[in-house]
Amino acid sequence: MKTPKLLSLLMLAFASALAFTSCSGGDDDNNPADDLAGSFSGWTEMTYGTKSTVFDATDHVTITSNANGSATVTLKSDNFGTITIPSASVTKSGSKYTVIGPGSVTFASASGLSGDHSCTLNGTVSTSKDDFTLTYTVPSLNGGTTLVFQDGTSPIEKVIAGSYDGWTIINSGYFNDLYTDNEIVKVTANDNGTVDVSYTHSTYGTCLIEGANVSKSNDVATIKGSGKITMNGKEYASTFTGTVKTDKSEAEMTFDIPTAMEGMDITFYSGDTPVSVIVSGTYTGNSTENTDIQTGLSNDNDVMTITKVDDSHVALTYTSEAFGTATFENIAVSTTESGYEFASSAGTISITGQSGTTTYDCTISGTMGLSKGTWAFNINVPKVSNANITFANK
Numbered sequence: 001m002k003t004p005k006l007l008s009l010l011m012l013a014f015a016s017a018l019a020f021t022s023c024s025g026g027d028d029d030n031n032p033a034d035d036l037a038g039s040f041s042g043w044t045e046m047t048y049g050t051k052s053t054v055f056d057a058t059d060h061v062t063i064t065s066n067a068n069g070s071a072t073v074t075l076k077s078d079n080f081g082t083i084t085i086p087s088a089s090v091t092k093s094g095s096k097y098t099v100i101g102p103g104s105v106t107f108a109s110a111s112g113l114s115g116d117h118s119c120t121l122n123g124t125v126s127t128s129k130d131d132f133t134l135t136y137t138v139p140s141l142n143g144g145t146t147l148v149f150q151d152g153t154s155p156i157e158k159v160i161a162g163s164y165d166g167w168t169i170i171n172s173g174y175f176n177d178l179y180t181d182n183e184i185v186k187v188t189a190n191d192n193g194t195v196d197v198s199y200t201h202s203t204y205g206t207c208l209i210e211g212a213n214v215s216k217s218n219d220v221a222t223i224k225g226s227g228k229i230t231m232n233g234k235e236y237a238s239t240f241t242g243t244v245k246t247d248k249s250e251a252e253m254t255f256d257i258p259t260a261m262e263g264m265d266i267t268f269y270s271g272d273t274p275v276s277v278i279v280s281g282t283y284t285g286n287s288t289e290n291t292d293i294q295t296g297l298s299n300d301n302d303v304m305t306i307t308k309v310d311d312s313h314v315a316l317t318y319t320s321e322a323f324g325t326a327t328f329e330n331i332a333v334s335t336t337e338s339g340y341e342f343a344s345s346a347g348t349i350s351i352t353g354q355s356g357t358t359t360y361d362c363t364i365s366g367t368m369g370l371s372k373g374t375w376a377f378n379i380n381v382p383k384v385s386n387a388n389i390t391f392a393n394k
Helices: 002-029 032-036 275-279
Strands: 038-048 051-065 071-077 081-093 096-107 116-126 132-138 145-150 162-171 178-189 195-201 205-217 220-231 234-245 251-257 264-270 281-290 297-310 313-320 324-335 339-353 356-369 375-381 387-393
Touching: 032 051, 032 081, 032 096, 071 096, 071 132, 081 116, 096 132, 178 275, 195 220, 195 251, 195 264, 205 234, 220 251, 275 297, 275 313, 275 324, 275 339, 313 339, 313 387, 324 356, 339 375
Parallel strands: none
Antiparallel strands: 038 051, 038 145, 051 071, 071 081, 081 096, 096 116, 116 132, 132 145, 162 178, 162 264, 178 195, 195 205, 205 220, 220 234, 234 251, 251 264, 281 297, 281 387, 297 313, 313 324, 324 339, 339 356, 356 375, 375 387
């Protein structure tokens, strides 16, 4: 009578063991790549040598699981291109996934880089998928390049860090609108969220602003700070304000040095120098006037002053003791292979005679050499015996 009871107990034990084995086998078969699969948005920092470039938070990674238990990891960036890791191993330990594997990077033409390069990925992702760092190493690029994709929003101080090429306008108590080109301002990010700004002028010394604060509104970063300029071995206190677009396409920065040269400020603009700035200045030359009545009248040491209106237009004032004063408010100026061309524009000229001063309509056109050492402008005054005044360099 005991045999059926014993048999029942054995069958129950076997069923329990089978159920346990089934559950245990399900855990062993679980693929970490399946759990990790998804899309991740973040930002990327590219570093090679001592240079670092940060791409704003528009980059994203897609992870998909493969049939063999590995994962395909694809990083796409509008800024620099695509990195593909086709068969990354995925392991899980505690609350963290580790992703490792070889692959390749294809750079977009807009990045300024080119070609396909082999790379390796070594990264970690939290099981909550909100904390991740994926590090890509590209040995063949620029002597060794690292790209780090991570969660969150890129720090604004790192986004704007870099070197800016451009031109400056300098004003002081002794002169105004002094233009210089081929200038470089460097912005360096600090670990505490601030930046250092440095600029060296061949004549007016070195400006250094350390620990400047950075704020962001829409696509513009604003920098404010204080520091010093060292000029001819003497230090002067300086304040600094600047704005930089987050894509680094435009930058404007001003160093204000109130105790130097009776108040001095240096304003830097990124990009190519506008033609209107290049030709601005005061020019002294000789004038010759021809009319329908007489020819060959001349006068020395006449003066022409050109000032910027916008990037491609200037205002011009011509002054001659013999031929009067002409003003032109908006002349289009362009660059040619040999120099600069001033388009025909209307203005007025005031001429003083025995009966007083009379103002007439007139037109002007002209050219200037690349070095600005040669120029020739023609002013035509139809109502004064069709007068034509030529103003040229001495």
